[in-house]
Amino acid sequence: QSALTQPASVSGSPGQSITISCTGTSSDVGGYNYVSWYQQHPGKAPKLMIYAVSNRPSGVSNRFSGSKSGNTASLTISGLQAEDEADYYCSSYTSSGTPCVFGTGTRVTVL
Amino acid sequence: EVQLVESGGGLVKPGGSLRLSCAATGFTFNSYSMNWVRQAPGKGLEWVSSISHSPSYIYYADSVTGRFTISRDNAKNSLFLQMNSLRAEDTAVYYCARTRKPFTGAFDIWGQGTMVTVSS
Numbered sequence: 001q002s003a004l005t006q007p008a009s010v011s012g013s014p015g016q017s018i019t020i021s022c023t024g025t026s027s028d029v030g031g032y033n034y035v036s037w038y039q040q041h042p043g044k045a046p047k048l049m050i051y052a053v054s055n056r057p058s059g060v061s062n063r064f065s066g067s068k069s070g071n072t073a074s075l076t077i078s079g080l081q082a083e084d085e086a087d088y089y090c091s092s093y094t095s096s097g098t099p100c101v102f103g104t105g106t107r108v109t110v111l
Numbered sequence: 112e113v114q115l116v117e118s119g120g121g122l123v124k125p126g127g128s129l130r131l132s133c134a135a136t137g138f139t140f141n142s143y144s145m146n147w148v149r150q151a152p153g154k155g156l157e158w159v160s161s162i163s164h165s166p167s168y169i170y171y172a173d174s175v176t177g178r179f180t181i182s183r184d185n186a187k188n189s190l191f192l193q194m195n196s197l198r199a200e201d202t203a204v205y206y207c208a209r210t211r212k213p214f215t216g217a218f219d220i221w222g223q224g225t226m227v228t229v230s231s
Contacts, residue, residue: 001173003155034216038156045206045224046148046156051217089156093216098158099170100146100216105155 001096004029004103006089011109012080020106022073022090028101030071034093037066037075041086049088050075077108085110113137113220115207120225127197127229133190133207133222141185144168144210146218147192149203149227157203160192161210175201197229 005023012018022029022037029035035053038046048057050066053073063078073092077084090103119131133145147159160181161170169181180193190207204226208218 032216036215036217038218040156045221046208046218047221048211048217048219051211051219052215055215057219087155091156091158091216091218097170098172099161100158102148102156102158 001094001098001101004090004092004101006103006106008104009107009109011111012077013111014080014082016080017076017078018080018108020075020077020088020090020108022075022092022103024071024073024092024101026071027096028092028094029068029073029090031095032093033068035066035068035073036091037064038089038091039084039086040089046089080110082110084108115209115220115222117205117207117222117225120205120227122228122230123197124231125198125229128193128195129197129227131192131194131205131207131225131227133192135188135190135209138209138220140183140188143212144214145183145190146208146210147181147190148206148208148218148221149201150206150224151200151203154203159205162190194227197227199229201227202229203227 037050054066204224209220211217211219
């Protein structure tokens with residue numbers, strides 16, 4: 001099972017919006033509405049930010065939103081803040097014999 | 112408080128074995144599927160293994176199949192990962208994570224991780 005494809009890095013200025021893409025196949029991202037997004041600060045455990053494509057867990061800021069079109073899912077961060085600087089990973093359920101595949105990860109930098 | 116705490120990491124020689132543990136508190140452990148996810152130094156997240164709550168269903172990544180064994184003790188609220196025939200490429204922080212309910216494939220609670228270093 002190959003990792004989902006994400007851009008290595010995305011940057012933006014405070015207050016701006018950025019979007020991170022996550023591209024898979026019809027066996028994972030495109031086949032199920034089971035895409036999740038995680039935020040990871042250096043030296044910390046990942047934190048669930050979005051589940052089932054576009055749902056936010058309790059306590060996650062509404063500046064984070066998710067969507068999907070075909071085999072590509074996206075995470076948008078609106079009103080970028082310094083605390084959003086972190087690594088972001090997507091994941092998807094997959095029919096390819098293993099229940100989970102992660103994306104390659106995206107480093108978000110706040111300029 | 113809902114919490115997962117991993118233990119058992121350390122330095123081991125290539126070909127050696129290690130058993131990781133994950134202690135769960137604050138939730139009904141026996142009703143949740145559980146997972147191990149690892150992260151090599153400076154690298155991304157890699158799913159390793161999953162076990163259903165019962166535990167009727169077990170899955171492994173191709174990279175660890177035949178060498179790692181996931182198990183759980185619901186009476187002790189604990190998750191385990193037995194790692195045999197360890198290789199240098201198994202060096203990573205190992206996280207245990209809870210599968211969110213109802214099922215969406217998301218991992219909603221993570222431990223702080225335990226470091227495994229495979230080196231001679």
